[in-house]
Amino acid sequence: MAIIGTLIEGKYEILKLIGKGGMSEVYLAMDKNLNKQWAVKEIKKRARDKNNEVVVQSAIAEANMMKKLDHPCLPRIVDIIDKEDVIYVVMDYIEGEPLNKVLERDGAQPQETVIEWAEELCGVLDYLHMQNPPIIYRDMKPANIMLQPNGNIKLIDFGIAREYKEHNLEDTVSLGTKGYAAPEQFGGKGQTDQRTDIYCLGVTLYHLVTGKNPCEPPYEIYPIRYWNPNLSSGLESIILKCTRINPEERYQSCAELLYAILHYEEADETYQKKQKKKLYTFYGMLLAAVVSLGIGITGQLLQRHVKNNDYDNLLLQAEKSATDEEKIEIYLEAVDIKPTDTKAYLGLIAAFKDDAVFTVEEENEFKKKINNNLSGLREQDDYADLAYEIGRLYWYYYDYGKTDTSDNQITRIKSSVQWFSDAYDYGSEESDYHLITQVYKEIGQFTRDVTLNVEEASDKGTYAPYFQNLEDLLEIVDGEDSEIVNLEVYKLCLDSIENYARKFKSDGIEESRIQAFYQDVLDRNDAVDTTTDKTDEIKQQILERKDAAQDAIKNAYSEQ
Template identity: 45%
Template sequence: MLENGMIVDGKYKILNKIGRGGMSTVYLAMNERANRQWAIKEIQKKGNRYYRTMREELLAETDILKRLDHPNLPKIADVLEYKDIFLIVMDYIEGRPLSLTLQEQGAQSQEVVVAWAKQLCDVLEYLHSRKPPIIYRDMKPANIMLRPDGRVMLIDFGTAREYKEEHVEDTICLGTVGYAAPEQFGGNGQTDARTDIFCLGRTLYHLLTGHNPCMPPYEIYPIRHWNPQLSSGLEEIIWKCVQNDPQERYQSCAELLYALEHYREFDVECKRQQQKKWRIFVCSAVCTLAFAAGAVGFRCAEEKTVRNSYERVMKEASSSVTREKQIANYRKAIALNPRKADAYELLLEKVFLTDDNFSQEEAAMMLEILQQRGMNKKDYLSVLESEQNAYGKVAFRIGIAYFYYYEGEGNKQLSGRWFVDAAKSETLEEHQRMRAKMLGKIAGYYAQLNRNDRAGDSKVTYREYWEDLTELTKGNIVAIDNEKTALVMYQELVYQIGQNADKFYAEGVKREEMSEQLEKVKERLRTDLTIQNRGAQKKIEKKKEELVKNISWAEEEVKTICTIRNR
């Protein structure tokens, strides 16, 4: 059994246990050299009478996942088998399962559910378009992870199968009762794309109504039976998904996606409103002239009131004694004026990052605030994006929070989109735009490098990566930004040289070039990192020591690789 602090396969350090199933345990692990977290699923052989069956299912699952490349699917890094245990190393998905969201919050808003549904349609359509098609068969809230950036990830491929044209029905009937389609239990032909559409329909039903189809009364009702405020168009779409006869469902996820994108057009209310529009037109025209003059005065008064209220709430937030009160006041200020950057920035700096840790819960709360809708029905993120001055500042701060502080370690990939947006801002200070650009490039490579496109070709070459890495570390980064940024950039360069020396060398990067860059980093540590910020002296000295050790390791890797290649 794995334990905290253990090193697996010489590179994965076990941090803590994050999940447990009937016959497996999942751990959070860190590849410290790469500064990247992974999830490791452990299956014990000893005393597990189902081990052989489970092993075959897991090998099938990993075989499927290794061949897939989609932003809403996890990646498999390693499959390790020892004497007593079987380990699968896969992407660690930051976030929480939608089953937990339902448990804590109940039914979700239809706008949010439709946004999730569109992503799920896209990933299912991708699976169904493989050759042969892959049928997922176990769509349910527990198998959907919601990331802090709003993206949903489809996990657990233990029941997925490849569609076989020559088969009359599935060899093994698998799925979760309540969500599974009738054909998953045998006697109705083999499962296909329409099976996943049924499971997705049942899942959306649960998310929209809060009523679990696995629990009494078991029977599925139209969603407006539970909540009359829900869209009648959306009700019609879900009802079609969950028909027992596959012929009566949507025949592809592309067809379902189109319906979801136009669900408002199906609304009965929408049709009625079209008929009413013409009736109220004349009255509206007359009233408009009458109200126009008064509206200007009311608008000015309203803006003054909002401005005064915003400033008052911000003062209350800064003087709040408890963390809960601070959060409540900053949220109130954002609701009063979502176009201003101050409340977002101070919520991050004065509340979330005071302990140098941007937790999953805090990231989820920040995302939830940005997705909240105001009186004009627009979410706060959209409103903020319309104010480029404010948005650039907020995007930069959120990027910093993810890159340096997420879960105490930082997460480069989650910071990427925020730095890309911040780098485009014309109102940020020059050094901030430079910093956003540099850190955004690193985040982008973590997402792109080694990921193959659908044709199997690499999206980026290691020569290109080398040129960008060396460009990013030119000049005195401490003078441009600060010590922390400099150490992050140097650490990234050193680690990538040590980790990918063979790939760089294969694409024309000479041993002398790699050695020269490592020497430059040594020189920068001696000349540039004088540590002006005495409060951070101990932390920076520790990071310098770690970096010096990594330089020695990278030098040995370069020497070994180049010696082998030249034989």
Template identity: 40%
Template sequence: MFYLKLENEIFDNKYKIVDVLGKGGMSIVYLAKDIKLEKFWAIKQVKKSLNSSIDLLAETNILKNLDHPALPRIVDIIEKNESVYLVMDFIDGISLDKLIIESGMVDEKTVIDWAKQICDVLNYLHCQKPNPIIYRDMKPGNLMLTSRGQIKLIDFGIARKYKKNVSKDTTYIGTRGYAAPEQYGDYQSDARTDIYSLGVTLYHLITGKSPNDPPFEIKPIRKLNPSLSEGMEFIIEKCTKQDPNLRYQSIKEMLNDLENIHKLNSKYKVEVRKRYIKIFVSIIMFIFSVFLITSGIFGIKAESIKEYNNMIENGDKQGSLKNTNKAIDSFKAAINKNEEDSKAYIKAINTYLENGQYDQCVDFVETYVTSKNSSLIKDDNLKFVVGMAYFDYENYSKAYKYFDEIKGKKVDNIDALKYYKVVAKALSTLNISKDNEVVESVNNLEKYIDGSSDIHFKIGAYITLAQIYRDNPQVFDGNTDKEISILEKANTLSVDKNNIILYQQLGEAYYSKACELKLEQEKYKLYLNKALENYKIAINAGSQISDSYCKLGMIYKYLDNAGESKNSFQKEIQMFPDDYKGYMELALLEYDGQQKLSSNQRNYSDFIKYYKLTISKKYNENDNEFMNLSQKYNDLKNQGIIR
């Protein structure tokens, strides 16, 4: 097995081992960097020879057929010597058990948000056909929080498929304190087993008390912290009942209570009773006043429609001026005016997508569309744009769900739907044995886009297509070249230089291509300059993405233009003062500058200043550049050059 002393080892002629991410009784996980693609992966090593009743490749067999934003993908399987190596998505974040150690406990609002995300992925697992997947090891240590606030579920080593007509599990396994009683008894684990462990996990997060700490029991949370809500106490107590029949019987049932947690409070129940009394009185008053109201209702309705249309018109105007936030605000105001009409929802979603704001788009969809007004989703055009929101967000299973629900023919993009639906289905079941299906469906989509006469549609569709090539290097040979080719097609169609997402993505693609050609200096510099050109266009068009400024600074650095590099990083910290990366890169730049001087001329004061500013921000300790900075700082300190 690799150990930390073998750092920088080249594995399988493709991956550079950077660090050890974690060790367990059955496996070890490494942080590895794809030498060619400059992309980080997690490589999990499982020893074949371990004599265990547990299927050590269960994780592979389960994950390879799943697609959910909260689950890591397996992109490669390598058998070598006495081990099997699983190459998986590297999750850039912090595990919740470490977060609890740092913060002590987590506020209730945040815990509820995380609980909803966890419920979403557990519901996805429990709804698998023909056999639901039971996770069986829910605990803070198996939950990762990304820098974008998303929860990821890791370590499927003991997950299993639920089997009908089986009375109990063949293996008693789980993490003591978090495992449900039936995992050690004479019953088969099912969805309610995961619900128990989730309840214990929420208890640990919201109280800071581990179930394995004295007095080794789950107490009512409001006895530990009276400021917590009755609703949260009710949910955790119901999850952690010893008898599975007394718990929530499904994740959907639990999620419904989380989304309506205020209704579980006694104060709310009193208010409901009062409301019923008021409603009865109001009905009497309503019958009496109907005649009076009817006479003026038509005039009021006409005025309301006029205001609604004016709001949408203003949103369109702000969008054309690239005032994205003002455009969205206008569309939201229109929604508040008329929640039943789908036009404003469609306009808002398209505005988000055209500006590459995929996270915000999905937040909008789940806040304004799917959770609030189920009657809206009957509109097929709205279903299509909701599907595209999830498609661009790379949640292909949800995208396919909405595409598949469109049965009518009154969809503005009915022809495009046919192709996107096939691609979403192929990508949602992506695994090593089905690569050909993905390639064929994506090739057909590209031909369809090429043949369209709608330039506006083609530009947006090419950008989405390029993202598919970019994010699936294990499927498409020469994926970076394909991505660049597609984006340049869009570039030839663009009549102005205001499409921020297009030039941002072109910059990223050319930067990735340069990284692939580091050993060919002439081509390396050629692609760096192409990346530089496109990042500058994106910034001049008003890019509000910190990565644009950071990449610009790094490219200038690689082109040996330290002055412009420093200017770019200083601009980045001016615009994004809470982002650690600008300070980190300035520290590295200062270090390199001092190293070029003779030892008696070196002054590391600016290096120290920017290092301290870096660690004062919310930084990612797994960032390769940050690890490089920490190493340089510690080397200088160990040499006694700095204190």
């Protein structure tokens, strides 16, 4: 057990114990270098203890998995310290309390609040399922959802996100928590997949909205209105479908589930009765339309014309709006009219970029729209162009993880990978953007995977193509209108020299080539006339790091 006041690796000062399991403790620690609090999980190594060996390997696997992920609803792993008798995993310290404690104190949660949580949880599960390979979380339950003081939630504990053969461990459950786990997680009833997480989420929503713990009598998932008749029949139908025994009868993806949750009121009995009434009225109108078929056809054409006019008028209105907030609101309204037309999405992207910051709040609004319509958008001829612009939005403007003392360039690049991959996969090889997209995609994949590759000693041979991609990217952005785009690329190039000079040398990059690249970056940086405080700050950061990059080159190539 770590002693309060202990300094780990010369920088993490242990402040207090905040959690304890059978084979691990979690401490609050202060990073003396960054003046920032982290959570530090301590796992002891015990010789000749098979269960402990599995816990240690599970913790390392969990940490390595989490290091590749970057989502507002997930904690970040920032360091793994492997010592002779103990392992420390340093991660985000999440303030707040788990939802199981909220349920114990307050009982069933308001339906609208649960709906908001459901939207966020669908989003983060969909993000996990979109990884390559997909990550199946397997342990959704209120105890693993942290409610922060600002009202946001975080999904924690990835201890069983991969299957393990050993069972009955305290720190992790072999395949899930009974009461919440899907049938296929126990007894060899099939392979777990994304529908497993949908089942667990359905049970979790049931517990949150009814206050009835599925791990306690009657041990069944009753229709939620059995407990509270005032709850929505639409939400009841969604939860019942999530928790079907047969995975084929559940929602088949989190995107499909999210769409249902966003439209749960439309499945409500009261809403449906109103719709039936409208339907009867429609039948009467249809009969009249049959009599006047020509008028009916004309009416349809006029309605389509009006819809198109409404959409085009909204786009025009957005372009003339005085503020970014107005533009964004109008473009979101336009998306609802024609959800698979890319023009409104491109307008949103431009509005997000106007202040040079793509905030987490803007991202949440954007993802609600695009995730619901992604399958339809992918069928459009210009989807690759849209995916490319979304990738650039994340790469250069995403604000998540940025602080006054820490840049978030790696976070931005990693967040863009899925979109550049889509742009590459759905684009034409004859397109002008095909090579550019490939460069962005491969740099992003390198940034995402390099830490894990180093730990697994599989990084050799990856640095030469990465360097070539950096050279290509430098040429690609030449002449960009945006100062931020140019300067961010220059910063990435210089940081890469500083961090990987030895690796470039070992992969066969000659010193003359890297020196020419280094000088080219500085010349281009000097040629930029900055017009904002933000771009001036980036330019100065580059100048401040130039000596460190040059030293890295000299040190690397002076070694025999």
